[in-house]
Each structure stands twice: as structure tokens, then as C-alpha cells.
Amino acid sequence: MTSKCSGCGCSLPxxxxxxxxxxKHQKIEKPSRHQGMRTYRLMDNPEERxxxxxxxxxxxxxxxxxxxxxxxxxxxxxxxSDRDCLVAxxxxxxxxxxxxxxxxxELGYIKKGQNDG
Ligand SMILES: [Zn+2]
Numbered sequence: 001m002t003s004k005c006s007g008c009g010c011s012l013p014x015x016x017x018x019x020x021x022x023x024k025h026q027k028i029e030k031p032s033r034h035q036g037m038r039t040y041r042l043m044d045n046p047e048e049r050x051x052x053x054x055x056x057x058x059x060x061x062x063x064x065x066x067x068x069x070x071x072x073x074x075x076x077x078x079x080x081s082d083r084d085c086l087v088a089x090x091x092x093x094x095x096x097x098x099x100x101x102x103x104x105x106e107l108g109y110i111k112k113g114q115n116d117g
Contacts, residue, residue, distance in 0.1 A: 002014065005018045005019060005025065006018040007019035007020045010025075012025060013025075015027060015028050016028065032056050033082065033085040034055055034056040034059045034063070034085055034088075034089050035052065035056060035089050036052060036086065036089035036090035036091075036092070036093040036094075037086060037089075037090045038090070038093065039052070041093075041097075042093075045096065045097070047096040047097075047101065048093050048094075048096035048097055049096070050096060051092050051093055051095050051096035051100075052089065052092065052093040052096065054092075055088075055089055055092040055093070056089070061077065063080045063084065063085060063088050064077040064078065064079060064080050065077050066088075067080055067084060
């Protein structure tokens with residue numbers, strides 16, 4: 001299926017963004033299953049982004065293994081549901097918020113460099 005590009009008027013293949021300025025038609029990335037609910041916050045909150053990016057980047061099968069012990073017993077942990085992924089990613093991102101960081105601080109965690117001096 002195609003639609004008309006609002007930038008150049010060409011026949012835009014499905015899954016591509018319309019062009020604008022010097023930006024050519026870019027493929028629309030499929031959202032990762034390991035992104036939380038409030039990704040709009042990541043633009044203005046670098047610590048939330050750090051937590052969210054680290055979780056998304058390092059996840060692999062981590063969540064599956066956290067939620068189900070079969071992997072540790074030599075088996076195969078089932079795929080987490082979309083809801084499992086959403087809850088985990090949202091919670092990890094929350095740890096990067098001021099409230100989340102205060103939570104970690106109360107438990108004795110201090111970001112490297114913050115306890116110097
Ligand atoms: Zn175009």
C-alpha cells in the first residue's frame with residue numbers, strides 16, 4: 001500500500017515518513033518492546049533517558065529471565081507479554097526521575113562522581 005508524500009508528492013511506500021527539507025523518506029522504526037509509557041519525557045530529562053536507553057539496550061532476554069525461572073533451571077523462559085515489557089520499562093525509566101533518584105538515594109545509591117569532595 002502506498003500514500004502520497006506530503007513533501008514531494010511521490011508515491012510513498014508504506015512504512016516510510018514523508019520527506020521535508022533535505023530529509024529524504026525515512027523508514028519508520030518499529031517501536032521497541034522495551035520502551036516505557038512516557039517516552040516524550042526523554043527529550044527533556046537526560047537521566048530518565050540514560051535509564052531508559054540502558055534498559056532498552058541491555059535487555060536481551062533479561063526481562064524474560066527475571067520473570068520466569070525456567071532459564072536458570074536449564075529451560076526456556078517464555079516471552080514476556082507486551083504489558084510485562086511496558087511495566088518494566090516504565091519503572092526503570094521512573095528510576096531516572098527526580099523522585100526515582102531520591103528513592104535510590106534513600107537506599108544508599110549515589111551516582112558516580114556525586115560523592116566526590
Ligand atoms: Zn517525498
